Amino acid sequence: QVQLQESGPGLVKPSETLSLTCVVSGYSISSGYYWGWIRQPPGKGLEWIGTMSHGGNTYYNPSLKSRVAMSIDTSKNHFSLRLSSMTAADTAVYYCARRSLPENYFDRWGQGTLVTVSS
Amino acid sequence: EVVMTQSPATLSVSPGERATLSCRASQSVNSILAWYQQKPGQAPRLLIYAASTRAANIPARFSGSGSGTEFTLTISSLQSEDFAVYYCQQYNNWPLTFGGGTKVEIK
Numbered sequence: 001q002v003q004l005q006e007s008g009p010g011l012v013k014p015s016e017t018l019s020l021t022c023v024v025s026g027y028s029i030s031s032g033y034y035w036g037w038i039r040q041p042p043g044k045g046l047e048w049i050g051t052m053s054h055g056g057n058t059y060y061n062p063s064l065k066s067r068v069a070m071s072i073d074t075s076k077n078h079f080s081l082r083l084s085s086m087t088a089a090d091t092a093v094y095y096c097a098r099r100s101l102p103e104n105y106f107d108r109w110g111q112g113t114l115v116t117v118s119s
Numbered sequence: 120e121v122v123m124t125q126s127p128a129t130l131s132v133s134p135g136e137r138a139t140l141s142c143r144a145s146q147s148v149n150s151i152l153a154w155y156q157q158k159p160g161q162a163p164r165l166l167i168y169a170a171s172t173r174a175a176n177i178p179a180r181f182s183g184s185g186s187g188t189e190f191t192l193t194i195s196s197l198q199s200e201d202f203a204v205y206y207c208q209q210y211n212n213w214p215l216t217f218g219g220g221t222k223v224e225i226k
Contacts, residue, residue, distance in 0.1 A: 046206055048215040061214045095162055104210030105153035107174065109162035
């Protein structure tokens with residue numbers, strides 16, 4: 001049973017860069033599938049951030065593209081998100097998820113991690 | 120970007136009754152649409168993909184229909200565990216986009 005677990009700082013200062021990691025267990029990410037990040041501001045809806053293939057191909061939301069970078073480390077079986085120039089508007093629960101094959105919906109999700117942007 | 124609009128924002132339903140949730144796309148997404156359920160403090164859970172195919176282990180009381188720009192999620196007989204927020208997501212076009220959600224609450 002594949003499981004995903006996000007980790008990272010719960011608090012980030014304005015203008016800093018957020019770094020989150022998603023550890024995958026029960027499945028080798030080098031075997032296939034694509035992997036994604038989605039966020040949800042408190043009390044609001046879901047926003048897709050980006051998706052990455054096990055081979056390193058990336059697809060980003062244009063609204064965040066200039067600030068986002070995703071990477072994958074198959075040796076550690078995890079993938080990561082970096083979001084630069086953080087502002088209060090980036091305060092949200094950040095979820096990592098597995099994208100189904102071969103379609104762009106998400107069939108497994110991590111529990112999410114709340115990131116607050118505040119000085 | 121394809122804008123997804125869900126209605127109503129809140130749906131009050133009694134246990135055992137039928138719930139019908141709507142999702143509209145700003146342009147055709149064919150049948151490339153998923154539905155998710157989210158309970159408080161939890162991650163979303165995939166219910167339906169390809170507009171009408173139930174995901175693994177999803178009860179038969181959940182059904183999806185529609186194509187093009189109009190989609191419906193129907194819960195045939197609401198159980199206590201079904202009170203939650205439901206989101207639709209199109210994956211026909213980049214960027215992937217979600218609807219604003221419909222909260223199904225106990226009447």
